[in-house]
Amino acid sequence: MRLVPVLTAILVTAVLYLSVFQRDRLLGFARGAEVGAEAAEAAATEAPATEPDGSTESEGAGAVGVVVVRSQARTIDSAVLLRGExxxxxxxxVRAETTGAVIxxxxxxxxxxxxxxxxxxxDPGTREASLAQARAALAEARTRVPEAEARLQEAKAMLEEAQINYNAASKLNAGGYTxxxxxxxxxxxxxxxxAAIASAEAGVEASRSGIEAAQAxxxxxxxxxxxxxxxxxxEGLLESDAAELGSLMQPGSLCAEVIQLDPIKVVGYVPETQVARVALGAMAQARLATGEEVVGKVTFLSRSADPTTRTFEVEITVPNPDLTIRDGQTASIGISADGALAHRVPQSALxxxxxxxxxxxxxxPGDVVGFQPVELLRDTVDGVWLGGLPEQADIIVVGQDFVTAGVQVAPSYREVTQ
Structure with missing residues (x-):
């Protein structure tokens, strides 16, 4: 009576062990069985395929069948692709700095x-009169300087005379004659x-200060x-009407908005993983939402990343002599960078x-599966261009999801579609 629960516990423990600790092998065994069954069915109706090394599929009996592309790396123009405007x-x-009515x-x-x-x-109002009054005050202040300087010279002459009289009185007093x-x-x-000299000098300084105040x-x-x-x-275009005739302007009131479109900038944001590939002066091309394509150069690359997106602002200056390019248009940007070796494979191979x-x-070698990390360089309608692979690689394009690293496979090779 107690044997059945024990056997049940052992069976449950085995199933849990296989599903948790031996999951990859279990899945590989199950998927290998499925692919092997399909391969066996295909072998019943087709002749064995011959491999590049002269072997046949029949020699890989028991291995998982996969389709492999023998890819050779090619040099591509690995432009930095961005979205911008x-x-x-x-x-x-342009705003007013003073108060007045527009005339x-x-x-x-x-x-x-x-x-x-x-x-x-x-409208100037009384400002012209205020200017005339200030100029008159300046002229008057300038006439006071010669008068103050004359009083200073007179005070100096009086000091010399007083000094002479004092010296004479001092000598007479020493001889007992005064x-x-x-x-x-x-x-x-x-x-x-x-004291008179000090006062005259102060008057001169006051006169000169009066001149400076009048000049101010x-x-x-x-x-x-x-x-x-x-x-x-x-130079530019008015983006808004200028202030209307008769409207009252205050400091800070908007007069007009001026915009310059020649040249024009195309602004995008470079991810931090690609910012090292962008250089000042690099040629760049932008395709506008209208379909128009323009060419320019990189004239600015931010040294500080945006704290939210961790991207770097890049500006491309483009000539716009006919002003056909408008401010705020969406653009697809491609900035030229050094070429790189890459493999083109179907996106499903990832x-x-x-x-x-x-x-x-x-x-x-030995028809064993390996995993190779890659870098996605470009995504096209014909496939994806990958970096990080050796110059020649045998890439599994069918059946890669049914095998893991270290699994023995029976590869079937096909040509690369150019």
């Missing part, structure tokens, strides 16, 4: 402007003259008047190993 080389919103007729969007063309002209009070009076005269007032008034005329900073590494399964 066109961007104006310059774009600025000029507005330019309409789409108009072409040159540097210095008037976009908005504001009173002590006279000597003290002459000394006080010297000190008074020195004049410059501020002239600067305020210059702000009344808002001009185009560079597989993953147990660690999740992308690669292909290859046939090694």
């Amino acid at each position: 066109t961007r104006a080389v310059r774009q600025v919103q 000029s007729e507005p330019l309409r969007k789409g108009a072409f402007v040159e540097p210095g063309d008037v976009l908005c002209k504001l 009173a002590e009070t006279t000597l003290l009076a002459r000394a006080a005269g010297v000190r008074g003259a020195e 007032t004049v410059a501020a008034a002239e600067r305020e008047i210059s702000r009344l005329t808002i001009t185009a900073p560079f 597989t993953l190993n147990n660690e999740g590494t992308l690669g292909v399964r290859v046939v090694l």
